[in-house]
Amino acid sequence: MENPFRPSFGVNPPLLVGRDAELLDFVDALESGPGAPGRATLYTGLRGVGKTVMLNEAESLARERGWVVVSETGVPGIVDRLVQSRLPEVAAQLEVAVGGAETRRRLTSVSLPFHLGGVTWQPPAAAQQLDLRAQINALTDHLADHSTGLLITVDELHRADRAGMRELVATLQHCFREQRPIAFAGAGLPAAITDLLNDDVLTFLRRADRHHLGAVDPADVSDALRTPLHAAGYEITDAALDMATRGTGGYPFLIQLVGYWTCRTLTNGQPTTLIDTTAAAAGVQAARRRLGSLVHEPALQDLSDVDRTFLTAMALDQGPSRTATIADRMGVDTNYAAQYRRRLIAADLITPAGHGRIDYTLPQLREYLREHAASSVDHEDLQPAAPEHPSPSTGM
Incomplete structure (x- = not known):
């Protein structure tokens, strides 16, 4: 008998639950026209909460409404891939000129038998390639004439190179100001998204709808x-x-x-x-x-050594931990420990659990840490030789 479940990252589950409100917000934005706040949307949350699945669903909902979708991942070179591959591919399908020459392929010869595929096509003439903004403008002009739009999605924003995201976001901001039929949806880990939004050049994203994906009822x-x-x-x-x-x-x-x-x-x-x-x-x-x-x-690999030490110190408790107790185990003062407490809350790895208390957000993390780290650690091992100055962790 077939197993109906697919426990793979980024693969849609057989039944998506608990996300109806977020998806309805996105649909409303598509149908409300330029200026709707949800036309720029960010999904954040821990690994495994369904960020990529939400992008998949957003893309499907857009396609159902006749929108063209360009999907990317936030690894270095995102603008080059958009300019050289993704957008020209869409333009060719729509027969839209984005480089100063026709994009329609021309039939040059037919050999029999035709049903066996004896057809020769000549690709469109080469032309000077337009930049990102010019290509998006050409596409959205065409799509506006057909009462539809362009959706660009970027997964794993926490891996994106800052220069590429600055260029993409600056272009999107111009498109929004010009009320073009365009929408953007991105997904990434919480702390990295916060760090991205703190960039002075990326302030446009601060006005995006943000949906933090948590546990399901x-x-x-x-x-x-x-x-x-x-x-x-x-x-x-x-x-x-x-x-x-x-x-x-x-x-x-x-x-x-x-x-x-x-x-x-x-x-x-x-x-x-x-x-x-x-x-x-x-x-x-x-x-x-x-x-x-x-x-x-x-x-845990994304964290600094002191972040991991803080989490390991929590694993010695049976339930929610007191920040003061964690500071004592680490051999630091409470103000120092509180800075890492804030960092780990921002990373969505721990959550407040009452006055002065914190607990893990990931299920079974306490048991994992006990098995792989805490079982061989005593309080002396948790004391760093010299407190380091907290600085933002990378990749959280």
Whole structure:
């Protein structure tokens, strides 16, 4: 029996739940015309909360309404790729001139039999390439005549080179001022997005709609598990569904992991399609084992040594930690520890949990740290030789 779940980053789940309001805001922006604030939208959140999935959905919603979509990733060279490949490809499909020459291919010969593909095309004549703004202007002029628009999406903004983003954002700002039919949606990790917005040249993005993607409500989690299971021919008991739901902690990527490993455990061990609490417990356990290498390890790699020390010190507690206690374990004063507390909150790795208390945001992070770090660390090990001056971490 086919497993309905796809626990891969950036792959749309069989049922997207808990994001209706954010998607409705984007649709309203597309349909409201130039000037709608949602025509520039940023999605932030931890790894695995569905940022790329939201971009996928935004692109689908735009295409359904006749918009042209150009999708990019925020790695160095983004403007060169847009100017040299992405935008010219769209222009060729639409037969829009973006380089001073015709973009339509010409038929030069036909050889029989025609149905076997005996057709020769001559590519459009080479021309001096227009810059980013000129190409976007040409495309949006054409699309405006057809009552549609251009959506540009950029994933992994935390990896973007600053110079490329400055040029792209400056161009988008001109397009918005000229009320062109254009929209932008980007996604990235919280602290890096904040750092990007603090750039004096990128102030335009501060006016973008920002959606911080967090945990999904338990009722939505249950729907995200039960509906695909039933559609694939599985049955799940109420007790098993409750166990699987609680096992995800509302974390979107873990929903897919739990669903996938519950199905796989069942098909490997029992000749049945009924998921009971035994199968659900095995699925949750298998999913959590894999969460560490897929989510926790990459998240910790982005941090400074002191950031990781702070998080490891928290793992010694059974629940929410006091900042004063963490400072004591690190051998620093509370003001110094508070600066790292703010950094980790901005990175969405910890969250306030009552007066003077903090807790992890990623499910199972405490257990992961205990297994990989805290089990061999005592309070003396947590004391740095000399406090460093906090500076923004890269890549969070």
